[in-house]
Amino acid sequence: MTSLDALVRPDKYPRAAAYDPQWMVDNCMGPNPLWLLEDLGRDCAFRPGMKVLDLGCGRGMTSIFLAREYGVEVWAADLWIPAEDNAARFEQAGVGDQVHAVRAEAHDLPFASGQFDAIVAVDSYHYFGTDDLYLGYMVEFLKTGGRLSIAVPSLHRELRELGGIPAHLRSGVGWQVLCFHSPEWWRFEWEQTGLVQVTASRAQPDGWLDWKLWCEVCAEHSPDEAVRQASRATISMLDADRGELLTFALVTGQKVASSE
Numbered sequence: 001m002t003s004l005d006a007l008v009r010p011d012k013y014p015r016a017a018a019y020d021p022q023w024m025v026d027n028c029m030g031p032n033p034l035w036l037l038e039d040l041g042r043d044c045a046f047r048p049g050m051k052v053l054d055l056g057c058g059r060g061m062t063s064i065f066l067a068r069e070y071g072v073e074v075w076a077a078d079l080w081i082p083a084e085d086n087a088a089r090f091e092q093a094g095v096g097d098q099v100h101a102v103r104a105e106a107h108d109l110p111f112a113s114g115q116f117d118a119i120v121a122v123d124s125y126h127y128f129g130t131d132d133l134y135l136g137y138m139v140e141f142l143k144t145g146g147r148l149s150i151a152v153p154s155l156h157r158e159l160r161e162l163g164g165i166p167a168h169l170r171s172g173v174g175w176q177v178l179c180f181h182s183p184e185w186w187r188f189e190w191e192q193t194g195l196v197q198v199t200a201s202r203a204q205p206d207g208w209l210d211w212k213l214w215c216e217v218c219a220e221h222s223p224d225e226a227v228r229q230a231s232r233a234t235i236s237m238l239d240a241d242r243g244e245l246l247t248f249a250l251v252t253g254q255k256v257a258s259s260e
């Protein structure tokens, strides 16, 4: 049995270690979003008072973390989770005046041009951002010099190089694993637009181990049987892979001045 205490890791994630592990298990919608955000935050240069869009925030744990840890003002946007539910969570966490809950679809965002100093997306951007044309839409909402930072499930090598989807990825994720890409893929995809300068694009070296630990805890401690079952299936995939392909990519790009 993997204890909830396994999620308290001040050595690696000192900020996330201060959060209640059961709260994280109850509200997560994928591998530990606070660990991913704490790592991603190293590339983001957040400053108090910045306006930040948390896109695909799920149940808003990352939005709460952004407000508390970096003192930024957050627009917490998500498609699947109702804004009222997130707003209640933000009130309960004491950040109701700093975090604005919004229900929104990533292609139809109700924000102004140049509204944000930063946009972050933790475990969500791969659902919509692999479309070659999407970055052009997204950067419109950033100020010049603002940063777009994403944490996405990733592969150390492109599936095309492997000649197709390996069996353990097909059974663990399905054909949808086609939206997993290497950090080099993301760097090329973004740099070639000329819209952003990529300031960081890295694979977490032992991302699969964090991912597995998270699943082990959820398989034991999630109140939701569907989550416990999905966690067990993901553990089987990660054990078959052993970090050969699977990890998380952390990618940050800074919006350049328009040449028009």
Ligand SMILES: C[S@@+](CC[C@H](N)C(=O)[O-])C[C@H]1O[C@@H](n2cnc3c(N)ncnc32)[C@H](O)[C@@H]1O
Pocket (backbone or CB within 6 Å): 027, 028, 029, 030, 031, 032, 033, 055, 056, 057, 058, 059, 062, 077, 078, 079, 080, 081, 104, 105, 106, 107, 122, 123, 124, 127, 128
């Ligand atoms: C795997 S969950 C991760 C949620 C949260 N970031 C976390 O880590 O717990 C993916 C999230 O992406 C959001 N999402 C997927 N497609 C979206 C879209 N087209 N527009 C906005 N959000 C989207 C979903 O609503 C969902 O909450």
